[in-house]
Amino acid sequence: MLPAPQYAVLPGRRWLLPSALAAGFDPDRAERSTRWGRPRRTVRDWVVDFGCFLLAVVIGVLSANTVSHDPNTPHTLAVLDQLLGALACAAVWLRRRWPLGLAVAMIPVGLISNTASGAGLVALFTLAVHRPFKYAGGLGAVQLALIPLFFWLRPDPDLPYAASVAVTALLAVSVVGWGMFVRSKRQLMLSLRDRAWRAETEAALRAEQAQRLAREAIAREMHDVLAHRLTLLSVHAGALEFRPDAPQAEVARAAGVIRESAHEALQDLREIIGVLRAGDADDAGRPQPTLVALDGLVSESRAAGMKVVLDNRVTDPAGVPASVGRTAYRIAQEGLTNARKHAPGAEVTVCVAGAPGDGLTISVRNPPPPGEVPHVPGSAQGLIGLTERATLAGGRLEHGAQEDGGFAVRAWLPWGNGTA
Template sequence: MRFLRRHRERAWDAAAIVFALLMVVLVAADTEGMTTTRLVVSIVVGVLGAVLLWWRRRWPIEIAVALAVCTILTDAVGGAELVAVFTVAARQSWRVTTAVVLLHLAASMIWTTLWVEQSVVYIGITSLAFLSIPAAWGIVVKSRREVIDSLRERAERAESESNLRAETVRGLERERIAREMHDALAHRISLVSLHAGALEIRPDVGAHEVEAIASTIRSNAHGALEDLREILGVLRSGDVASARPQPGLGDIAELIADSEKAGTSVTFFDEMPSQLSLSPSASRTVHRVIQEGLTNARKHAPGLPVRCGIAPVGNEIRVWLENGVSTQSFATVPGSRSGMIGLGERIDLAGGRIEYGIARGNDGVVYRLEAWLPCPK
């Protein structure tokens, strides 16, 4: 693009030089009352003025001043003079353009006084009329260029902002998808891993127990595949609506049952009044809090009892979960370490708050997870 623009500008410069040389030829053809010396000076100065136009874009003011000086010697630089005035008007402010026009007007009147027996006023008016045309044309070209540059800059800025917004949306969507996949899969995969680990470290397990554990592994693996298939289906179709009902308060019992099958004793305290109902979003968030807490307990404190519950506290719903802190080494289940971050973002969006970490409980040191959500009115 820049290469083509450069060649286009050079083509216009060549055309301007040809135009200026034609004016030299026209002046040289009219030799009436002109001495040989004056004719030679007119041709040389005219050709020199035409050649100077090649550098008019780099030094527009300097070239215009030089041509004004040449105008005092001969009118053969008239064509180059008009091009120089146009260049100044197209590239400089209107104040500079006005000064250049007045300079050339003064040079034309001096030329008239020195070489021509004509009225200075007549020549001045005629020169002003001729000089005003390229000056006005140059101002229009400059204004048009500024408008185009402004529109181009605005379009580039709008495109840049649009790309930034799109990238931000994509980033947020990626985070949402990662959070959903973590919530949906971490619980089930951790159960599969723990049950498989139980088979590995207990070779004396009876056939009946092996069958029960294998059944649990199969059902959780099947559920994980269903969850994964659902999420991938949403990604392919772009439909935010889920194909299956989203988990809520009614599914907490299933979570607890899965954890107890994995060998974790869970005590759940449901202190929610029967007349108080949660919105689907709040119910899903409560489920995710319990799910994340149970998953982390199985990962980091396997075999230790877990206590959890839900209860209204003032204008909020309190969801809590606590488990003992394991002091023994065990094979940890791999994790992304982003579950609590995603859970914190989810509760933030719901207008709640979350706290988690080591705390002092009734039975000594425990790991406690607590979340508060706005209570429906």
């Protein structure tokens, strides 16, 4: 199992960066460390370490048995051989902490002790896994050069000299090759994991940017509407100021307009403050269409060659609050645009219904395209922005593929009992 990469928090940002890359792409970094800063062994690490220790012991026992039954080996040398082999097997537990040091120490020990041959192979394999090739290749070359000397000093009683050298050299090369293969595989997995992490981070950043842009667009629209209401309020207040002798009915009507405009301006101001919490909005922009302009939008789509069926069950579209009407218009506009791109030739159905107190529902549905659809690049950022927009308006939006292969966008927006 490959250890998960550690992550470090970047100053001033909430995103994380894999610290394994900053540490030289070391595949042996563990996710957790002890209070001394050393990697903490996992359950898998303990199992692997015990397996390596057991392998070193088994090879050492077989070699010790050969040494003890060799009549050409003095008893003192056989005891020293087995003692050094036991110490070498015990040192296998240090292979993760000091892979290079252990592999270097195994070279002189291996010349003296035949029992330490298993521990030497484990040390060489560990070095190939946890360090670059220049270390494993260098020490492997040194061991290959010393193999003929070892069997010249201590010949194998069962194999000829040439066969012993060839078999041992082949075994050392295989161990180094296997270790490099494991290291390359771990590096590849880390690279793929880092790419996936970067892709997820970039997707999250794009989604966050789309939400921020949607908030800014809504804030610009609200700014224009609020400016219109305040201008209207100022005009009527100015009329009362310059015509104090106006008839009572006209004064009462102007006061009513001022009161209603001030109330609606406060409502819009509350909405724009909620939007601006997520980002600053500039003063550029222009008044945006509301639900009243839905018929014109459908007519434009039909003129462009689309088959659109409009089912508008709202008896008084002008009575829909301006903010709700703008959001509904944008949902219909985005739905028709997506249908035009991804389902050309299909008949699109736009349904709008609702009443004060019940809310406003709008849906845009299209069946599967009748023919082949050309590839049109898209990132679904428009639907992300619409979802954020509907949420900010106090409603909800759902979109997705249908069972028949078509696509649908459905939204519900609040519609109070007040007037717009």
